[in-house]
Amino acid sequence: MCSAALQFARRGWAVFPCRERDFTTEPNSVGKTRTFKAKAPYTGQGLKDATTDEARIVAWWRDHPDALIGLPTGVNGCFVLDFDPREDTATGEIWTLETLKADLEEQMGCALPRSVTAVTQSDGVHVYFRQPAGEPIRNRGNLPAHVDVRGLGGYVIAPPSIMTETGARYRWLDRGDWRDDAAIADAPAALIEILRSPKAKKPASVVAAADAADRSAPPPAKREADVDEDIRKYGMRALDGECREIRQAASGKRNDQLNVSALKIASLVAAGALDERFARSTIEAAARDNPGDDDEAQLLATVNSGWTAGMNSPRDLAEIAAASRSRRERPPRAASRPSPPAPGSTDDGQPSSHEGGLRFDIGRKGPGGDGADALMRTCAFLPHTDLGNLERFLKRHGRDFLFVEQWGWLAWDGRRWNRDMAISLLGRAVQDTMRTIQEEADLIRESGVKEDPMPLWDAEQVRAHEAQQRSRFDRIVSNKRGVITLFSDTIAKWGRTSEGAGHIACIAKMAEARLSSRPDDFDADPLLLNIENGTLQFRRPGEGYGAGVRLCPSNRDHRITKIANVSYDADARSPLYDAFLEQVQPDPEMRDFLDCWAGYNALGLADAQKMALFYGQGSNGKGVWINTHAGILGDYAWAAGIETFIDQGKYRKGSDASPDLAALAGRRMVYANEPEDGSKFSDGLIKAMTSDEPIGGVRELMKPPFQLLVTFTNTVSANNMPKIGTDHGIQRRVQVIPWAVIIPDAQQDIQLKAKLQAERSGILNRMIRGAIAYLGSGLPTPEAVRAATREYQEENDILGQFLTLCIERAQGQTMGATPLHQLFAAWQTWAQLLAGTGKPWSAKYLNAQMQRKGFKIRKSSSMVWDDIAGRYDPHDFVDSDGKAVTRDLPPPRDPSSPAPSDNDGGGFDEPL
Structure with a gap:
């Protein structure tokens, strides 16, 4: 559990330990015993003690190794919707996840988007959303019954915490990686408006439940008020959808989308469906989330263009109002237990899902489901071979791993392609794939065995039976001597076989060819800097704009392998x-x-x-x-x-x-x-x-x-x-x-x-x-x-130092190449500037360096340098044994005096 707590801390989310069992006792400061319930903090100040200090976290969990992980909300950039399904034993009324979600969506007037989700130890659900800009979301109680908000000042228990007494655990659903900022969605604008409102807006479902005993139609005034509320919800759904389109608009289409969306929303404002100030600020905020190369003034100019046109063309909402009145005239449904599926129905009584929405599939859905169960069902029908297991691994974890021949494996850890931890993460993923084969077998087994229709059934009964059989996937594969083997049994057996070391080890090797990449594919964009809370994207200057930077979410497609140890905060000082x-x-x-x-x-x-x-x-x-x-x-x-x-x-x-x-x-x-x-x-x-x-x-x-x-x-x-x-x-x-x-x-x-x-x-x-x-x-x-x-x-220009001290430009004079080299070798020894070999420069190398400085050499009876004269002799620097002299240098020689003979080598007669 300590390791899991440290992962949160390294993401920048502070944690603190909470009690893992009920009725723990501790003496207080005056000697009396206090009793604590599960999930109460172990620390004295509760969430105020939360920290990312790894040493402190390790010390906490050393004292309480099974402690639950307390995660303060708000300060980590998130707020959490807490769905708490339950049954009222006094009235028999049941609140399922499906009804709680439906009640909230009815109150908002739009769908709840998919986001990072955890299942609680009581089979409730925690849905994580980003804190919006401006006033933070705090703990609120103005949502439907049994739907709460944990924001600034609150906390939740985070996976993989386990209740010691019951073994019930908190776990993540397959709704995105909590370590990936991009997986945590923005909450709908309608939800933010409700949570920031001073008084709760009562959802229509609550009113309907309160009036369930009275089946009479509502009075006209009430019905028209409900119609107005439906129109407002219609407007909020439209606003939420247009904001999504603006944020997702690709380069080259941003301005057109922003203009069209502003026009559509302004036409609803003109028709009275939305508040102008709220709608306008929401559109502008969405535009700032996807600005492209536009600055603030350009974004507002585009919004103004569409907004003006929309305000001059109010939307006709007569059809929306008519549909609302028709729906309101129907008798409301009473809150009751969900009915069992009708014969032949494919509905299994579990919560449903729709595109873009949030589905709480804690248990498994039947064949019509999607997400984890659809993946599980697909994998169940893969071959029982190592290659089939490779396909299982690729479907479950393939997008999280890449192989580079020159480096080895890389694993996506939510913020970068990690090389250091890739092997261990790969090993866990392969083992998870093998262990999950047993869950594939369970899914097929629980779906039921297909049966043939009875001989005397009529056509209607046969059609109903066939519809029912479509949700059953198990079958008899052999019946030997009265021993029946089901398809699910063969899957389970293959799962046990696959857990052998050989079957596990071969997956990584086989996957290399399927997940190969090149070194050049990584860290290729020099203007991206990956940091703890996203990626800084720098921009070169262009025509009409200067260089700049913006923060964007971490993205696996950027192929970044590095991360800086810092978070971006525009207001931070040093x-x-x-x-x-x-x-x-x-x-x-x-x-x-x-x-x-x-x-x-x-x-x-x-x-x-x-x-x-x-x-x-x-x-x-x-x-x-x-x-x-x-x-x-x-x-x-x-x-x-x-x-x-x-x-x-x-x-x-x-x-x-x-x-x-x-x-x-x-x-x-x-x-x-x-x-x-x-x-x-x-x-x-x-x-x-x-x-x-x-x-x-x-x-x-x-x-x-x-x-x-x-x-x-x-x-x-x-x-x-x-x-x-x-x-x-x-x-x-x-x-x-x-x-x-x-x-x-x-x-x-x-x-x-x-x-x-x-x-x-x-x-x-x-x-x-x-x-x-x-x-x-x-x-x-x-x-x-x-x-x-x-x-x-200048200090490193050896030849320059020699020329300054020993050589003078003298028009018309010459100096032999050999005397020049002898003089240079003597000076280099005296100046203690010999090369690493302990020898002076060779004559050939000296000649090349002299010519690079512009001196002219020509061949006469021997090689001579034009227009230079020596100011010293070799013996001024070294003795007859070629060792540096310790006496002071004599005055420099007059360049007009005769040059030294070629035989006066001063111990350097031999060419070097």
Whole structure:
């Protein structure tokens, strides 16, 4: 039960423990014993103690391992309709789920939509709906008898809680996954209006039941009032339907649908069927839920156009009124027990369903049913083979799993395609499929065995019998020596056989071909960021509008494998983080850059082709900044080993596994810490990792290769900056971000990282603003970054340092290639800038680098450089053994003096 409670907490729904049995006792503060009933909180403050703190939840359920899971409503973004069927033993009156639902729909004037639903331990039903915008729904009692509302200030018991004494359990119906925001429906507008009204609107069914003893027709005034109520209900049904059409309108059809819907509803307002203010605000709210690329002004202009036309054309409701009067003149039905099915009827007395409505099928329906029983019946007739079991698995769970050859299995967990938990979720789903075969057998067995008609029946009796037999699916498959075997028996036997390890293990392997996908199919949209309460969808600027973002529900079709550890709250702020960043980066330009860099890290783009090198000597906030943003981005962030970025003196072979690169698939923020002093960046790898071109030949251990899409940025934190190449292709990619402020020990807060966790949503808002700024105008470059990067480049330009000190431009003079190389090798030894091999540059490499800087070499009797002269000799830097001298350098030589001979090698006569 603790594990289930933790799942709610990880979804962001606070929980608290409730009592699992009646008449538990505890001493109070004054020594007296108090008695508690089942479902009462174990905690002193009840739902006010609810939390998502996992440590506290684990402690609660350690003390009370069988405690029910209390789930506060309202604060989790939902309210719950509580249907409580019962029988009045005094009067014999029965309230079934069907009658309760019908009474509520009659009061609303529209159907109750399908939404996430749980069955209670007493066979009642909890239906979860989203809290509407504006005033929250609270606990109310203005619905039909035995239909209650649990909203803000209330709570429900959540599945899979179990009553210890009876074994009765709470369980989810097949009405969508409670972890999927999209499965929780919006409540009808009519229901919201009723729940927000100061006084309950009495449903017509209650009036009819009260007058059941008097069969006389209602007086004319009462009948006309009822007609008006029916017209209002007709209007509310129409409003609910048009709002649904607006929200579901596809791109390219939104404006037309919004205009038409506004016209239709306005015509009902003009006819007096709806209140104008309520209807207009409801239409506008639906439009905002599906705005497309339109802003607020464009949406309202479209609504105004249709609304004006509708108000000028009132709807003729005469036919609706006439139908209502005819219905009202019929005698009302008395509340009674449901009649048994008529002979030959396919009605089995269970609640019915209709398209788009909510059906409470706690038990099984007969052949005319849908949903879980229809699926169960379909699976029951599948072959009793492993391939038949594969079909069962695919029908029950196929949409929740995908297989990628290069990665393995992925499972939809309600918010993302999960790789880490996929194997365990797949195993549970396969085992559930096998165990459910027994339920298939029960369904067929309970439907009954088909029988032949009696010989003397007339045609009418035969037709009634045949109609009845259509709901029976069991049959005799063998009768050997008086032992009858039914079809349901064979299903049950196959179910027991299928629970063997071999039959279970083979399903996953066979399913690979049926559920295959490619790595490129996942995390492909760089403008989608998956978070705890939905998916942020960024938008590039276009003609007439700027860059922007909107929150949409998590969607399995987006094929997202990652999730950030943060929820979006547009009103959230981050005062502590703001103060921290202002302290460690006083320059506003730098703070704006870091916000933009953080936003760029949240996008799956690499088009800036930049890597950030955070440089500072410690106690300067760079680690706090990186860890805070990595913690917010969650799965999107990856702490790579610094070896991924460093030249280790060996080449990667195309056939080698590259798990360090494979781990970067789908990431957004890749970061590494503290390269060793004297290390050098791998220029080729950094170019590849900051390019918007894919990297080929990447593969995990024992897996085939795939093409890695570069969807990530790279940030390296360093106290010692690694060396870097001098060509423009690498130098333009690395930018140095200085962290120059050192926080004194007395001012350091060792709890700062933990404190910043509470401001994640506020920091996310800064990242969002930075991402929008990047999409609009690109990555800024503050002057401090330009200066630090320029200094870093100069320090890494070895040849440039040599030329500045040792070589002078001298028009008309020449210098031999060999003397130049000897001078360079001596200087490189003296300057302690030898390559990792411990040797100076070769003459060939030096010649190539000189030519890249624009110097001219030609062949005379030997290779010579034009228009340059040396300012020092090799022996100014090294002794006769080729070791660096320790004395001070002499004054530079006058370029007009004779150049050193080719034989004066100063210990470097041999070419290198």
